[in-house]
Amino acid sequence: MSTRSAELLMTVGLLLLSLGLMWTVLADDLHIGWVEGRGPGAGVWPFWLSAGMALASLWTLVRWFRGATPESRNKSPYIDSQSFGLVLISFVALTVMLLLVHVVGTYIATALFLGFYMRFIGKHSWRTTASTCIGMVILIYFLFEWQLTKYLPKGTKMFEDGFLWIDNFRWQYLM
Amino acid sequence: MLDIATLLGAGLLQAFEPLNLMMIFIGCLAGLFIGAMPGLGSVNGVAILLPVTFLVPPTAAIIFLAALYYGAMYGGAVSSITLGIPGASTAVATVFDGRPMAQQGKADQALTAAAVASFIGGTISVVLFTLFAPPLAVFALKFGPQEEFALMVLAFATFIGLGGDDIPKTIFSILLGLVMAAVGFDIISGQPRLIFFDFVELQRGIGFLVLAIGIYGIGEMLWTLENSKGEVKIHAVRSTWKSFKKNLSHIREYLPTTALGSALGFFVGTLPAAGATPASLMSYGLAKTFAKDPDSFGKGNVSGVAAPEAANNAASTGSMLPMITLGIPGSPTTAILLGGMIIWGLRPGPLLFTDRPDFVWGLIGSMYVANFVTVALNLALIPLFVRVLAMPFTILTPIIFILCFVGVFATTDRMFDVWLMLLLGLGGYLMRKLNYPVAPAVLAIVLGPLAERSLRQSLISSRGDVMTFFERPISLTCMLLALALMIYPIWLGMRRRRAGSASGTE
Numbered sequence: 304m305s306t307r308s309a310e311l312l313m314t315v316g317l318l319l320l321s322l323g324l325m326w327t328v329l330a331d332d333l334h335i336g337w338v339e340g341r342g343p344g345a346g347v348w349p350f351w352l353s354a355g356m357a358l359a360s361l362w363t364l365v366r367w368f369r370g371a372t373p374e375s376r377n378k379s380p381y382i383d384s385q386s387f388g389l390v391l392i393s394f395v396a397l398t399v400m401l402l403l404v405h406v407v408g409t410y411i412a413t414a415l416f417l418g419f420y421m422r423f424i425g426k427h428s429w430r431t432t433a434s435t436c437i438g439m440v441i442l443i444y445f446l447f448e449w450q451l452t453k454y455l456p457k458g459t460k461m462f463e464d465g466f467l468w469i470d471n472f473r474w475q476y477l478m
Numbered sequence: 479m480l481d482i483a484t485l486l487g488a489g490l491l492q493a494f495e496p497l498n499l500m501m502i503f504i505g506c507l508a509g510l511f512i513g514a515m516p517g518l519g520s521v522n523g524v525a526i527l528l529p530v531t532f533l534v535p536p537t538a539a540i541i542f543l544a545a546l547y548y549g550a551m552y553g554g555a556v557s558s559i560t561l562g563i564p565g566a567s568t569a570v571a572t573v574f575d576g577r578p579m580a581q582q583g584k585a586d587q588a589l590t591a592a593a594v595a596s597f598i599g600g601t602i603s604v605v606l607f608t609l610f611a612p613p614l615a616v617f618a619l620k621f622g623p624q625e626e627f628a629l630m631v632l633a634f635a636t637f638i639g640l641g642g643d644d645i646p647k648t649i650f651s652i653l654l655g656l657v658m659a660a661v662g663f664d665i666i667s668g669q670p671r672l673i674f675f676d677f678v679e680l681q682r683g684i685g686f687l688v689l690a691i692g693i694y695g696i697g698e699m700l701w702t703l704e705n706s707k708g709e710v711k712i713h714a715v716r717s718t719w720k721s722f723k724k725n726l727s728h729i730r731e732y733l734p735t736t737a738l739g740s741a742l743g744f745f746v747g748t749l750p751a752a753g754a755t756p757a758s759l760m761s762y763g764l765a766k767t768f769a770k771d772p773d774s775f776g777k778g779n780v781s782g783v784a785a786p787e788a789a790n791n792a793a794s795t796g797s798m799l800p801m802i803t804l805g806i807p808g809s810p811t812t813a814i815l816l817g818g819m820i821i822w823g824l825r826p827g828p829l830l831f832t833d834r835p836d837f838v839w840g841l842i843g844s845m846y847v848a849n850f851v852t853v854a855l856n857l858a859l860i861p862l863f864v865r866v867l868a869m870p871f872t873i874l875t876p877i878i879f880i881l882c883f884v885g886v887f888a889t890t891d892r893m894f895d896v897w898l899m900l901l902l903g904l905g906g907y908l909m910r911k912l913n914y915p916v917a918p919a920v921l922a923i924v925l926g927p928l929a930e931r932s933l934r935q936s937l938i939s940s941r942g943d944v945m946t947f948f949e950r951p952i953s954l955t956c957m958l959l960a961l962a963l964m965i966y967p968i969w970l971g972m973r974r975r976r977a978g979s980a981s982g983t984e
Contacts, residue, residue, distance in 0.1 A: 306911075306912070309908075309911075309912060310912050313908065313909065313912055317650065324657060324672065327672055327673075327674065328671070328672070331669070331670070331671065331672075331673075333669060333671060337942050341667075342666075342934055342937055342938035342942070343933075343934050343937050343938075343942075344667070345664040345666065345667040345669045345671060346671070347934075348656075348657075348660050348930045348933070348934075349657050349660045349671055349672055352653045352656050352657045352660075353653070353657055355649065355653045356650055356653045356654060356657065359646045359647070359649040359650040359653065360646075360650060362646035362649075363644075363646045363647060363650070366646065372644060372913070373913070374912050374913060381911065382704060382911070383704055383705075386703060386704045386705075387704075389703050389704070390700055390703050390704050393699075393700065393703055393875065393879075394700065394904065396876075397696070397879050397900065398900065400879075400880075400883070401883065401893075401896060401897065401900060404883075404893065404896075405893065409884070409887075413880045413883075413884075416876060416879070416880065417876045417877070417880065420872060420875065420876035421872055421873060421876065424872050425870055425872025425873065426872075427870075427872065427873070435873060435877075439877065439880065443880070443884055446530060446533075447884055447888050450533050451530075451532055451533055451888060453887070453888045453891070454891075455884065455887060455888075456887065456893060
C-alpha cells in the first residue's frame with residue numbers, strides 16, 4: 304500500500320471513529336447542552352470534542368484531495384518494504400505472547416517470546432538466549448511479584464496450581 | 479530570598495538521604511543508558527519505568543524519574559557522537575558537529591564537551607528554577623478554574639502554533655487525547671460515558687499510562703525496528719587521564735555560548751510544545767551566529783556540541799517548572815511525571831508548594847545533586863557506554879516489549895488494559911507514520927480530566943456565560959495568547975501562498 308492510499312484510509316477511518324464517538328454519546332442519552340440548574344451536561348465534552356475531531360479529519364481529507372499534505376503526494380510504500388517483515392513478525396510474536404499469557408501465564412509466555420526473538424530473529428547462541436530468558440523471568444518475579452506484591456497472570460488453572468508451589472516456597476522459607 | 483535558602487537547604491539534605499541518593503544514582507545511570515540507546519529517549523524511559531517506581535515513596539520515585547530524565551539528556555549525546563545517529567530527538571543538533579569530531583578522532587573531546595556543557599546547562603537552569611518556581615507558585619495560588627482552563631488552552635495552542643506539525647493532524651491528536659480522557663464515569667453526573675461495545679472494563683476509564691506506554695513503548699519500538707535496520711558504525715573512543723585534562727582546558731572556548739544556550743533552553747523548555755529538541759536547535763543556531771568562525775560549524779567545532787547539549791539539559795529542567803508550579807506539563811516526559819503524581823495521590827499545582835514542601839524541595843535539591851552525579855558518571859563511564867551501544871536490538875526490543883506488558887499490568891491489574899495498550903501502540907505507530915504528532919495526545923489524556931473539570935466549574939459559576947474566560951485579566955491574557963498562537967500558522971500559510979502566487983511560482 305502506498306503512503307498516499309494509507310493516508311486516505313487512515314483519515315476516513317478516523318472520521319468514522321469521530322462520528323462513532325458522537326453517536327455513542329447521543330445513544331447513551333447524555334446531555335450535550337446546558338442542563339438547567341445543573342450546568343453543562345455530561346455529554347458536552349465528549350460530543351463537541353469528537354465533533355472537532357470529525358472536522359479536523361474532514362480538513363485533512365480536503366487537503367488530501369488537493370495534494371496539500373506531503374503524504375498525499377508520496378507514492379512510496381507505507382511501511383518500508385525492507386523492514387516490513389521484521390515489524391510484522393515482531394508485532395505478531397508480541398500478540399502471540401499476550402495470548403499465551405492467558406493460557407500458560409506470564410512467566411512461561413515471556414520466556415518463550417524472549418527465547419523466540421533472540422534465537423530465531425537475533426540468531427544468538429543458545430547459551431546467551433537461555434541465560435537472558437532465565438534472568439528476565441527472575442527479575443520480573445523479584446521486582447513485580449515479590450517487591451511490588453502484584454499477582455501477575457498465571458494462566459489456566461493447571462499452570463496456576465503449578466505456580467503456587469513456587470509461591471509457597473517463597474512464603475515458607477524466604478520471607 | 480532567605481526563605482528559599484532555608485527550604486533549599488532542607489531539600490538538599492533530603493536529597494542526601496540514603497534512599498534518595500541511591501535513587502539519584504540509579505536514575506542517572508538508567509537515564510544515561512536509555513538516552514544513549516538509539517530510539518529510546520527520556521520519555522520512553524519514564525513511561526516504561528514508571529510502574530516500577532511504586533516500590534518507593536513518591537518523593538524518592540519522582541527523584542528517580544527526574545534523575546532519569548536528566549541522565550537521558552546527557553546520554554543522547556553519546557550515540558550522536560559515536561554512532562552519528564541521535565540517541566533521542568533531543569540530541570539531533572549534537573550530531574552536526576559531534577559526528578565530524580568523531581571522524582577526526584576527537585570523539586573523547588566531543589564527549590567531554592557534551593558532559594561538561596550538560597552540567598553547565600543543568601546547573602544554570604536549576605538555579606533559574608529555584609528562583610522562578612516559588613514566586614510563580616504564589617502567583618498561581620490566585621488562579622481559579624477559569625485561569626486553569628485558559629492556561630490549558632494555551633498549552634494546547636502552543637502545539638498548533640509552535641509544534642511545526644500538520645495543523646489539522648495536531649488538532650486531531652489533541653482532541654483525541656481529550657476525548658479518551660472522558661471515557662468512564664463522569665465525575666460530576668456519575669453517568670457512564672463512551673463505553674464501547676459495553677466493555678465493563680472501560681468504566682474505569684483509559685489510564686494515561688496505557689496510552690503512554692502503548693505509544694512510547696510499543697509504538698516507538700516498532701518505529702525503531704522499521705527505521706534502524708541495524709547497520710551502524712561505532713567510532714572508537716580513546717580516553718586517558720592526560721587527554722581528559724586537556725579536554726577540560728577547552729572549556730573556555732565554549733563557556734559563553736554554553737551559558738547563553740542554557741538560559742535559552744530553560745525558557746524554551748517551559749513551553750509545552752517546544753521543549754528540548756527545538757531548544758537545542760535554537761541554541762546551536764545562536765552559537766553559530768555569535769561565533770567568530772561560523773564556517774567551522776558542521777565541520778567539528780566544539781561549541782557546536784556544547785551549545786545544544788547545554789540547551790537540552792536546561793530545557794528538561796525548564797519543562798518541570800510549569801509542571802510543579804501550575805500543574806501544566808512542559809513536555810511529554812513531564813506529562814507522564816504529572817500523571818504519576820496523580821497516581822501517587824498528589825495534586826499537582828501551586829498548592830503543592832504549601833501542602834508538600836518536602837516533596838517539592840526534595841525534588842529541587844535532588845536536581846542539584848543529580849547534576850553532579852551525572853557529570854561524574856558520564857565522564858567515568860564513557861568507554862562502557864560505547865560498549866553498551868553495541869547491544870543488538872534483538873535483545874533490547876523483546877525486553878522492552880515484556881517490560882511494557884508487565885508494567886501496564888502492574889499498574890492496572892487487568893489484561894484488558896494490556897490489550898488496549900497493544901492496540902493504542904499499533905494505532906500510534908500507524909498514525910505517526912502519517913505525520914500525526916503523538917505527544918499532544920499524551921499531554922491531552924493527562925490534562926483531559928483537569929481541563930473538563932475546570933471548564934465545567936467555570937461555566938457553572940458563570941451560569942453558562944462563556945465570557946467568563948475573557949473577563950478575568952489572567953485568563954483573558956492566556957486566551958488571547960492562545961488565539962494568537964492558533965491564528966499565527968494559518969496567517970503564515972496564507973502569506974506564503976500569496977507571496978507564491980504574486981511571484982508566479984505556483
